[in-house]
Amino acid sequence: MKFRSALGAMSALGLVLSASAASADTLADVKAKGSVQCGVSQGLPGFSNKDDAGTWTGLDVDLCKGVAAAVFGDANAVKFTPLSAKERFTALSSGEVDILSRNTTWTMTRDTQLGLNFAGVNYYDGQGMMVPSSLGVTNALELDGASICTNTGTTTELNITDFFRTNNMGFELVAFEKADEVVAAYDAGRCDVYTTDKSGIAAQRLKLADPSAHTILPETISKEPLGPVVRQGDDTWFNVVRWTLNCMINAEEMGVSSANVGEMASSDNPGIKRLLGTEGTFGENLGIDNAWCANIIGQVGNYGESYEANVGGSTPLKLERAGSVNALWTAGGLMYAPPIR
Ligand SMILES: N[C@@H](CCC(=O)N[C@@H](CS)C(=O)NCC(=O)O)C(=O)O
CATH class of the missing domain: 3.40.190.10 (Periplasmic binding protein-like II)
Structure with a gap:
């Protein structure tokens, strides 16, 4: 009898756990509230930094703006929550933020013990x-x-x-x-x-x-591979964040930038057509608009544009990209995004 009721309690718990995992739908929640809540640093120039007018800029900020552009067609539909290193993971786990994009290193412990998923790497560091x-x-x-x-x-x-x-x-x-x-x-x-x-x-x-x-x-x-993080158990949202980064990297590789994205919309190149959503249903498959990636590139830029504007050789940080691990794989670096196909 005792054994049976323990089993009953365990399966009830199992039900609760799987129900909460199944019901995690950050994309729907984000759409309903009308903006993405993005956890950033308390002020790290080049990555996430607020100016005197209250505007956040940086490579990590651009990732969140990219997600907003993908989901809403509006890169400004994002709110920022400054977090110390110590409080960042709790803020993500508790749902206070939808994404943590804050010079955060992808490690095994963070993957396996904290219930988090790294959606990729937007800066290889050490x-x-x-x-x-x-x-x-x-x-x-x-x-x-x-x-x-x-x-x-x-x-x-x-x-x-x-x-x-x-x-x-x-x-x-x-x-x-x-x-x-x-x-x-x-x-x-x-x-x-x-x-x-x-x-x-x-x-x-x-x-x-x-x-x-x-x-x-x-x-x-x-090795400090830095990248955006989401909660485990929500693959739909994970995909949106992961493919936002992949869109930016693929766009750079294909020569599509904020400057030429308009004219590229009439390109005959099948890869560019898939990237910009003039062919296929890649956005729909993510649960968002087929112009998702065109909106990211048009409003935020490709990865190379974001890198140069925020941390590159002509910024105060002077992090020269050429010859570094952060160059595209086609230029000898590690920036390599899986294909949109
Ligand atoms: N990448 C490391 C270090 C991250 C970290 O918090 N670094 C400090 C020093 S650069 C920082 O972000 N400072 C900015 C802030 O807290 O606002 C990690 O993920 O643990």
């Missing part, structure tokens, strides 16, 4: 270290005994610990939740080293009193 040039340090192996400023709730903390232990070096972590506190502490001389993703160093360095007085060490101590 962790670096910055020191005041006055220290005279030229490589990371000279840092035995150093104090290190970093953010809590990040892969950064874990990697730096691995690196110092592996090299039998002593160190002291000085960790803060808010990224700007980390930068301020480093700038005030409370630690010898500032460590984060190399793109983050390029961005946060701009906030120092004298950026030119600091040196970025040559070592890259980890």
Whole structure:
């Protein structure tokens, strides 16, 4: 009897669990509320940053604007929620945001223990270290005994610990939740080293009193594939986010940009026809308009346009793309999107 009722309770629980997984329909919820809620950083130039007029810009912001363009045909149908590294995953799991697009590294633990799905990679990064040039340090192996400023709730903390232990070096972590506190502490001389993703160093360095007085060490101590994240158990929404990124990368590869998307609409190229929705039902298959990708490209741009506008060689971050892992695969890099077909 006891066994039977336990089984009954278990199957009832199973029903509840599968019902909630089956009912997760973020696309329908987003359509109903009229905008996409996007979790971003609290201010990381080039990736997600708010200007004085309250406008958010950046590579991670463009991904969310792309999703809004795909779903609503309006890249501005998006609202932003600034999140610290520590609070970001709870905000996504609890439904406070629909997407987390916030320089977040795809790791196995985040996939398997947090119930999240990474929809792709929009920036391949690795962790670096910055020191005041006055220290005279030229490589990371000279840092035995150093104090290190970093953010809590990040892969950064874990990697730096691995690196110092592996090299039998002593160190002291000085960790803060808010990224700007980390930068301020480093700038005030409370630690010898500032460590984060190399793109983050390029961005946060701009906030120092004298950026030119600091040196970025040559070592890259980890892999930090950064990308947009959604909740597990909602493949429809996962597909919308994943294919928004793939649309932007494929458009660049095919030479379709915000400047020529209008004339490309009459192209005879079958790949471009599928990309722009003049042939096939690729948008419909995602649950959105067939012009989904044309709207992303027209309103936000292709991946290369977004990269150059936000983090590329002519921006303050100066993250040269040519010859880097973030180049298209056709140019020797890792940016490779599956085909729209
Ligand atoms: N990619 C790493 C680090 C992410 C991270 O939070 N980095 C800090 C330092 S660049 C940051 O985002 N700061 C900006 C902010 O919190 O607003 C991770 O996913 O754990």
